[in-house]
Amino acid sequence: MTDHADMKNSDPSRRELLKFVNVGKWYGDFCALWDINLTIHAGERVVVCGPSGSGKSTMIRCVNQLETFEAGEILIDGVVVQNDPKSLQDIRRKVGMVFQNFNLFPHITVIQNLMLGPIRNLKVSKKEAEERAMHHLEKVRIAEQAKKYPSQLSGGQQQRVAIARSLCMHPDVMLFDEPTSALDPEMISGVLDIMVELAEGGMTMMVVTHEMGFAKQVADTMVFMDHGEIVEVAPPTEFFTNPKSERTELFLSQILQH
């Protein structure tokens, strides 16, 4: 189940950027994640799907330790994620994260949102932080909104700012936790376009989403989760046309029938 070294685009000679080894997590007695094994190579795009409550978000949030886990370990670029503040900060600087609810800082302007992280945590100069910020704002096509406050932007624009904010940290890998679930339908494509461009630029991505069109377009690997465990890992063509597991088949029939 977990051995997918033979799949396309996961040439074993490539760097293992993100690796889950037997990860398990419990809330009290409730097991939220069980025996998660997954390897993501540099440049690989992994899309995680599954019914709500299946542990997708929990899994992705374990990577930068927004959730703690009780069993197994996660390696980022070969380094085990530790729980002490210093090494945690180092890990988090390498791992960008985009949230469902954007989580922009509402009390500062868009450009300040983008500059704060690099200035505080990468010790870059104010000038360089500003150049980085403008560069990424142009990439997400909202450079003209730089001086506005987040609340003055639409949801889709806010999410694009949030993506740009993560990119300003020059992360090795980007995590997306249902980035379009909180958006109005007409805002979704703008955000997905940015993510497609990012994928085409070679960024390593792990995306939790229900947008199957996006998954078909960019994913190298599909992961299906249910009840806290990984049920199926497969390339998208195989995953959508010929799923191995019945649970996957059922899930796909439910979300693709419309």
Place this chain on the structure above:
Amino acid sequence: MADKSAQSATGHRIRPPTPSILFTRKSPLIDLGQLLLLGGLTTWVIYKGADAMQYNWQWYRVEQFIYRVVDGELIWGALMKGLMVTFEITAVSMVLSVVIGLVTALLRMSNSFSGKLIANLYLESIRNTPLLVQLFLFYFIFAPIFGIDRFWTGVLCLSFFEGSFAAEIIRAGIQSVSRGQSEAAKALGFSRVNMYRDVILPQAIPIILPPMTGLIINLIKHSAIVSVIAVADLTTEGLNIISETFMAFEIWFTVAGIYLVVTVSLSLFVSWMETRAMRGR
């Protein structure tokens, strides 16, 4: 065609006129009449009662305790000097309360077991004992042990008392900043200190400020308790004057009036500030 349909969608939506306030609300004169009637009645009852016990009103003697003019020079009376001490106690205690409150709030939210325990012990013991008993504890036990004078005994007692409320206000303010904010900051690699400085506190402070001003008003009122240990605040001065002049009714009315003027003008100032801040947003 497109133009026409756009016009029919929005062109005729004229809002009906809102009736003027003058006609919908009852006349302010009626309000004023009710107020005067009630106030007059209360005053009449008090004066009747005082008459019945043959109280000798001497309002003309009160002014000298507020201010005097000697040789064209203004000299503040005992009550005003007492008020200054009240202000001093309030100001110092306010600063200390905020410091104590912030430390306690951060301890309560920390992961440290002993930190949480100390903060909770402090909060529970302060909240569940009378302020007067706390003052006696400070005055009769801590003050002699640590060699603290009466003024500072009063200030410290009030600070620890009010600090327990400040702790809750600050904690509530910090927790009202959504969880997503600290998660975003963490995900960007912020240290705990920077996260509070750059992200959490700037958002929490506007929420904390209004209830904090309520705390200042409470401090002004609660500071009267230091008269028990003879710190020369407004209440103590009032007591002293009464013991010399026996004008209990006039002086207590005056003292209460002064507290009222100070606290009411403070609340008015705060609500003015708040509406101004809201407009700025």
